[in-house]
Amino acid sequence: MKIRQGGGDDIPLILGMLDGAVEWLVSRGRAGQWGTEPWSTRPKAVERVREIVASGTPWLAEIAGEPAGTLTLTPGPGTYLAPAGEPEVYVHLLVTDRRFAGRGVGAALLAHAVEETRRQGIGLLRVDCYAGDDGRLVAYYRAQGFSPTERFTVGDWPGQILARRVTP
Numbered sequence: 001m002k003i004r005q006g007g008g009d010d011i012p013l014i015l016g017m018l019d020g021a022v023e024w025l026v027s028r029g030r031a032g033q034w035g036t037e038p039w040s041t042r043p044k045a046v047e048r049v050r051e052i053v054a055s056g057t058p059w060l061a062e063i064a065g066e067p068a069g070t071l072t073l074t075p076g077p078g079t080y081l082a083p084a085g086e087p088e089v090y091v092h093l094l095v096t097d098r099r100f101a102g103r104g105v106g107a108a109l110l111a112h113a114v115e116e117t118r119r120q121g122i123g124l125l126r127v128d129c130y131a132g133d134d135g136r137l138v139a140y141y142r143a144q145g146f147s148p149t150e151r152f153t154v155g156d157w158p159g160q161i162l163a164r165r166v167t168p
Contacts, residue, residue: 003059003061003062003109005058006070007058008053011053012040014049014058014072015039015040016040017069017095017096018034018039019038019039019040021096022035022036022038022039033130033137052092055074055075056072056075056090058070058071058093059072059109061105061108061109063100063103068100068105069096069097069100071091071094072093073092074089074090077126078092081152084124084126086124087122087123089113089116089120090125090126091110106144110144110145113125114145121168122168124164124166125146125163125164126149126161126164127162128159128160129141130157131158132158141162144164146162146163146164148160148161148162
């Protein structure tokens with residue numbers, strides 16, 4: 001697996017992975033996380049992806065030259081959350097192409113996020129995620145070394161902030 005830095009040209013690729021994740025989630029009765037409509041067909045969602053990519057650094061994992069997953073790192077959370085009050089790196093849009101499920105793509109991208117945080121000399125890496133249904137996503141981040149800090153809601157969407165301390 002190779003992880004490369006992305007850019008604005010990768011937005012269609014990122015949207016495609018998000019669309020695939022929505023389809024997969026809906027097929028499993030888990031529409032609460034990202035809804036039922038593909039990201040690429042929702043103008044506000046497309047604009048949000050563009051804003052996140054423009055404000056940070058997208059990273060793409062590739063397996064045998066094929067895009068397998070992505071995340072974008074920014075210096076803070078989205079507008080719906082308060083910054084940490086100290087320098088931080090924030091994980092956005094972590095998604096794995098379902099063709100590569102079970103191959104450790106998400107874990108590799110999060111390990112890369114830890115290394116990028118360390119490289120920047122920052123001691124805090126945070127992420128937020130959907131905290132509804134059975135809590136599987138929160139459990140996933142816990143298994144990756146993150147600790148839950150605070151819960152929040154945006155409309156009727158339940159979220160959880162998780163943090164990981166990084167030794168610079």
